[in-house]
Amino acid sequence: xxxxxxxxxxxxxxxxxxxxxxxxxxxxxxxxxxxxxxxxxxxxxxxxxxxxxxxxxxxxxxxxxxxxxxxxxxxxxxxxxxxxxxxxxxxxxxxxxxxxxxxxxxxxxxxxxxxxxxxxxxxxxxxxxxxxxxxxxxxxxxxxxxxxxxxxxxxxxxxxxxxxxxxxxxxxxxxxxxxxxxxxxxxxxxxxxxxxxxxxxxxxxxx
Amino acid sequence: xxxxxxxxxxxxxxxxxxxxxxxxxxxxxxxxxxxxxxxxxxxxxxxxxxxxxxxxxxxxxxxxxxxxxxxxxxxxxxxxxxxxxxxxxxxxxxxxxxxxxxxxxxxxxxxxxxxxxxxxxxxxxxxxxxxxxxxxxxxxxxxxxxxxxxxxxxxxxxxxxxxxxxxxxxxxxxxxxxxxxxxxxxxxxxxxxxxxxxxxxxxxxxx
DNA sequence: GCCGTCCTTGAAACTTGTTCCAGATTAACG
DNA sequence: CGTTAATCTGGAACAAGTTTCAAGGACGGC
Numbered sequence: 001x002x003x004x005x006x007x008x009x010x011x012x013x014x015x016x017x018x019x020x021x022x023x024x025x026x027x028x029x030x031x032x033x034x035x036x037x038x039x040x041x042x043x044x045x046x047x048x049x050x051x052x053x054x055x056x057x058x059x060x061x062x063x064x065x066x067x068x069x070x071x072x073x074x075x076x077x078x079x080x081x082x083x084x085x086x087x088x089x090x091x092x093x094x095x096x097x098x099x100x101x102x103x104x105x106x107x108x109x110x111x112x113x114x115x116x117x118x119x120x121x122x123x124x125x126x127x128x129x130x131x132x133x134x135x136x137x138x139x140x141x142x143x144x145x146x147x148x149x150x151x152x153x154x155x156x157x158x159x160x161x162x163x164x165x166x167x168x169x170x171x172x173x174x175x176x177x178x179x180x181x182x183x184x185x186x187x188x189x190x191x192x193x194x195x196x197x198x199x200x201x202x203x204x205x206x207x
Numbered sequence: 208x209x210x211x212x213x214x215x216x217x218x219x220x221x222x223x224x225x226x227x228x229x230x231x232x233x234x235x236x237x238x239x240x241x242x243x244x245x246x247x248x249x250x251x252x253x254x255x256x257x258x259x260x261x262x263x264x265x266x267x268x269x270x271x272x273x274x275x276x277x278x279x280x281x282x283x284x285x286x287x288x289x290x291x292x293x294x295x296x297x298x299x300x301x302x303x304x305x306x307x308x309x310x311x312x313x314x315x316x317x318x319x320x321x322x323x324x325x326x327x328x329x330x331x332x333x334x335x336x337x338x339x340x341x342x343x344x345x346x347x348x349x350x351x352x353x354x355x356x357x358x359x360x361x362x363x364x365x366x367x368x369x370x371x372x373x374x375x376x377x378x379x380x381x382x383x384x385x386x387x388x389x390x391x392x393x394x395x396x397x398x399x400x401x402x403x404x405x406x407x408x409x410x411x412x413x414x
Numbered sequence: 415g416c417c418g419t420c421c422t423t424g425a426a427a428c429t430t431g432t433t434c435c436a437g438a439t440t441a442a443c444g
Numbered sequence: 445c446g447t448t449a450a451t452c453t454g455g456a457a458c459a460a461g462t463t464t465c466a467a468g469g470a471c472g473g474c
Contacts, residue, residue: 015440017440043432044430053452053454054455055453055454055455056452058431058433059452120331123331123381124330126327126384126385127385130385130387133385133387137387157399160392160396160399163379163388164371164399164400167375167378167379168371170374170381171375172370172374174330175370175374178336179334185370189367189371192403193371193374195403196403251461259422259423260422260423260424261423261424261425262423262465263422265462265463270461271461415474416473416474417472418471419473420471420472421469422468422469422470424466425465426463426464427462429460429461430462431461432457433457433458434457434458435454435455436455437452437453438451438453439453441451442448443448444448
């Protein structure tokens with residue numbers, strides 16, 4: 001459906017120039033979003049900045065929402081790599097997740113407008129952006145599960161806990177963006193929700 | 208504490224005809240949203256259905272977002288009254304909250320398109336709709352605290368837990384609307400997060 | 415009842431996301 | 445190369461949220 005850079009499945013490969021175009025579009029989007037948030041990401045502007053025609057922009061990303069969710073995905077992939085390089089060092093799974101999310105939030109706070117643009121797009125997305133949203137969702141889950149550090153396939157209760165952590169994460173961000181929650185409350189809520197994460201089982205297989 | 212439907216504070220009182228107009232607008236909005244969700248709530252349509260001029264609609268509700276959040280607020284007030292009449296009957300605070308939210312979700316499932324319209328508006332709202340969003344937020348908190356059944360002013364840890372419950376509630380709804388979570392998962396996540404709610408303290412003041 | 419003020423109306427204009435199209439460019443293949 | 449299909453471009457056109465404005469109506473104070 002949409003062209004993807006890294007998913008070799010289900011998409012015709014892009015030529016080098018196409019890859020470059022795609023990258024220019026994403027970069028232009030980030031730049032505009034950084035400056036003025038969701039509202040400043042105007043499709044004509046993006047197209048101009050990226051030196052592509054409007055129609056081309058829409059061929060690559062079928063809507064503003066798709067575009068911004070793709071940026072979010074990009075960023076999350078970066079975050080995941082960072083966390084891989086310097087993994088959180090807590091002793092308990094809950095503490096590691098707190099650290100991972102806290103670090104993520106610290107990074108997001110540095111660029112509040114970009115964050116606003118990505119998060120608003122993500123939460124506003126409807127089913128038409130299902131694939132992209134799904135990808136972001138899976139990535140977030142993967143990041144949290146990485147921090148939990150469990151080896152085998154997670155049992156359903158753990159998955160529900162992880163979903164609740166993610167819910168809190170997303171919604172706390174929204175609350176923070178709309179001025180309803182302070183940054184301190186976000187940190188606190190992350191800590192609170194992570195108490196749901198069960199401690200490492202001493203008998204079971206662990207790191 | 209919470210502003211009543213027609214908050215007597217900080218707003219000039221409306222004449223009877225103005226009150227009627229406001230009500231017509233809200234009713235027309237609900238009707239359109241019920242039929243076609245967020246997208247079907249078009250400002251010109253709303254104005255036509257409610258028999259007011261477009262400019263008047265915008266005087267009452269400065270944006271589509273404000274309008275739909277006001278509808279949400281209206282509904283939440285109704286929900287709160289319902290819960291007052293037939294309060295959840297669980298023995299523990301957590302169980303009561305689960306029941307309250309479960310009943311709410313059951314009601315929302317009956318009118319998915321209306322739900323979609325309200326929730327998307329709420330999560331998309333930015334600071335310009337701060338007041339309305341704040342009202343909805345306070346109402347939600349009040350509903351959860353009602354179910355918790357605590358008497359005095361809640362301590363900060365409890366408030367953080369309640370916020371996490373609300374985060375989960377909102378974000379699970381979004382996930383459900385965007386097809387990412389099943390209804391069963393929503394129920395499960397509500398139950399999971401409510402485990403954070405501390406049990407009734409036998410020594411303290413209780414019902 | 416009269417007057418000044420605020421409210422409502424109808425309609426046009428403006429903004430920005432999205433779609434469409436005809437012609438130019440590029441890539442793939444023989 | 446030459447051909448053919450796909451892609452890209454510039455630009456117009458459309459859709460829906462929002463703004464603006466002049467003229468008529470409602471309301472409260474006198």
